[in-house]
Amino acid sequence: MxxxxxxxxxxxxxxxxxxxxxxxxxxxxxxxxxxxxxxxxxxxxxxxxxxxxxxxxxxxxxxxxxxxxxxxxxxxxxxxxxxxxxxxxxxxxxxxxxxxxxxxxxxxxxxxxxxxxxxxxxxxxxxxxxxxxxxxxxSMSGSGQHTHGRVFTMSSATGGCGKTFIATNLAYLLSHYSGKRACIIDLDLQFGEVSTALRLRPRYTIYDALQRQDADEVDLQNHLEEYMVTHDSGISVLAAPKDPAEADGIDPMDVSRIINAARARFDYVVVDTPSALNEIVLAAFDLSDTLFTMATLDLPSVRNMGVFLSALDRLKIPSDNIQLLLNKAETDVGIDVAQVTRLFPQGFSAVLPYAKEVSRSINLGTPVLASSPNSQISKLILDGFSLLLPESDRAKTAFANAVPAADAHGGGRRLFRRQPAHQAR
Ligand SMILES: Nc1ncnc2c1ncn2[C@@H]1O[C@H](COP(=O)(O)OP(=O)(O)OP(=O)(O)O)[C@@H](O)[C@H]1O
Ligand SMILES: [Mg+2]
Missing domain, CATH: 3.40.50.2300 (Response regulator)
Known part of the structure; x- marks a missing residue:
């Protein structure tokens, strides 16, 4: 026995x-x-x-x-x-x-x-x-089997911090380096931009998925992917409603159902949210393994991140599940990273610079990790997020990170193309 x-x-x-x-x-x-x-x-x-x-x-x-x-x-x-x-x-x-x-x-x-x-x-x-x-x-889906995917949610108090930018790159990183399946759920229900950022034209959206009259949750799991659109990189996206008015009918329970269905089918579920702390967003927080809270390097954004974190504390969202990110960090803007770090002793998982490669990637509809893999911002994203990968896959990001050094000797690009994650797909 x-x-x-x-x-x-x-x-x-x-x-x-x-x-x-x-x-x-x-x-x-x-x-x-x-x-x-x-x-x-x-x-x-x-x-x-x-x-x-x-x-x-x-x-x-x-x-x-x-x-x-x-x-x-x-x-x-x-x-x-x-x-x-x-x-x-x-x-x-x-x-x-x-x-x-x-x-x-x-x-x-x-x-x-x-x-x-x-x-x-x-x-x-x-x-x-x-x-x-x-x-x-x-642990593996795609064959109809159930998985228990990990949920990562992006959040911020102020708009334009880079949530959507990080959501697309995080989903790319997770699927690309692990060979596992990742999806993004766009919970910015009124003005969601995930599909625009990836230049996708979704036929259906979260609104349509919720119109189904499913007998049970397994039915929703089995059909959820029909409502998603898939990017060339393999990331699946459940887009925000096409008409902001459709967002009104979506409630926190709907959000929980969608996230639970997605995590039953995908190894990684990345949730993008609007800059708000409403019931929809809180429903996503409740089901998240890690909640990323972002700010940009300017006083209103940093201050509001503090307000946002205090609100999460009052709502009893466990702080050890929250990771902070600082984006668009430029020098000579009257406030520096060291000052901000003193205000948030828990520290930042990543501090990302303002980088022109980001606009380029958005215009191409490709995550910056794929469009400019050798850029400093891509390296910093890999550094900041590779810990979310299974241990056995983390070395692959270190290999990619070593590329710029090789680049200096003329061999970097070829090396990057040959990295193991491509072979694994
Ligand atoms: N590190 C960066 N360097 C340069 N541009 C950036 C960077 N991060 C984000 N951006 C740009 O800033 C703009 C806002 O980014 P994004 O849409 O990802 O923010 P958001 O937090 O999702 O905004 P919203 O609250 O409106 O949903 C976009 O045009 C994006 O390309
Ligand atoms: Mg956004």
């Missing part, structure tokens, strides 16, 4: 330690693994295979955390969920019920109570008579 597997999701490690102690006498002895953030759960499941039990620690005891648990439960209904919170979550009872949790313990909890609870949850796990899917079934 195999050992049951328990994944403990918490930041401190204290709960996992207590679990190790209380399961020591159980036979077969459960194996305990830990994850610090909910965003890495999909990766852990993909590499380590399915778990019998997921223990959600105190950081998940928020409205957003519960929404994420609900998504995990929908995707993996056979994995039993045990909630371990310090206090009653600041959420509706319905949100708790919808996570599908089979038990809830209040921390701190004594060993005896925890042992009893985990015993009960393991019994439930045994009763679920579903064969475990191999881990690979979770």
């Amino acid at each position: 195999r050992n049951p597997k328990i994944l403990v999701l918490e930041r401190s490690g204290a709960l996992a330690e207590q679990f190790e102690r209380v399961v020591a006498d159980l036979r077969p002895r459960p194996e305990i693994s830990t994850a610090a953030r909910v965003g890495v759960v999909a990766d852990i499941l993909a590499t380590e295979g399915p778990f019998d039990v997921l223990v959600a620690g105190p950081s998940l005891g928020t409205r957003t955390g519960l929404a994420r648990l609900e998504v995990i439960h929908d995707e993996l209904p056979t994995m039993q969920l045990l909630l371990a919170f310090g206090r009653r979550p600041d959420a509706a009872l319905r949100d708790i019920v919808r996570t599908g949790a089979v038990d809830l313990v209040q921390l701190p909890v004594d060993d005896e109570l925890l042992r009893e609870s985990i015993g009960r949850v393991l019994d439930m796990a045994k009763m679920v008579d579903a064969p475990h899917e191999p881990a690979s079934a979770m």
Whole structure:
């Protein structure tokens, strides 16, 4: 009989330690693994295979955390969920019920109570008579199989920061260097520009996808790609409505359905948003593994980024899922990067310069990473985002990054064309 597997999701490690102690006498002895953030759960499941039990620690005891648990439960209904919170979550009872949790313990909890609870949850796990899917079934789509794609959302308080520019380049980077499938969902519902930035002419849009009368969510997953348009680079785009008036009828629940359907079909889902903090955008944040918040190097934009981050904090969006980006950073503009970095001690994942190659790429309808791969801005984008790729694919971006040096000796361009990601496609 195999050992049951328990994944403990918490930041401190204290709960996992207590679990190790209380399961020591159980036979077969459960194996305990830990994850610090909910965003890495999909990766852990993909590499380590399915778990019998997921223990959600105190950081998940928020409205957003519960929404994420609900998504995990929908995707993996056979994995039993045990909630371990310090206090009653600041959420509706319905949100708790919808996570599908089979038990809830209040921390701190004594060993005896925890042992009893985990015993009960393991019994439930045994009763679920579903064969475990191999881990690979979770990670590849395109063949109709379900995946659990990672969701990256671009956001900003002020307009024109470069969200759409980064969204297209991020989707390109992720699919190009991993050989996996990426899509962009344009949630700038009134004035979305993703298809313009990629010079695409979508026949259908998110509005049309939502007009379907699907019997269930699997139906929407199976048909979503019919409403997308595919760029030469392989990125699929679900465009914003053609008529801004059509945006009015789209609500947060629609957004959640679309993102969930997309992540079931794509390995990477990049979401572009308007410069706003409305319910539509918040619905996307709730389902995002990483939320990128952008500013440009000018005082109003930087100031509003601070206001935006405070609002996210009040809305209990977990700050460890937020990464900051600074774009159009020029020198001699009366404010410099060092000053801005002091204001945001969490730091910036990337600081990108103002670069003429960007307008060129937009005019060509090609991500700058493809149209000007050797430019400084492309190098900085690769530096800033390659960590989002699976570890095994990161070296390919370093190889591409080494190209300008080779260029200086006359061989760079050829080298770049021969890089492994092309061969992988
Ligand atoms: N690093 C850069 N260097 C030069 N131009 C840039 C850079 N980043 C973005 N741009 C240009 O700035 C303009 C605004 O960029 P983009 O449309 O991506 O911003 P946005 O945040 O999506 O704007 P909105 O809030 O209106 O949706 C575009 O014309 C884009 O080409
Ligand atoms: Mg935009």
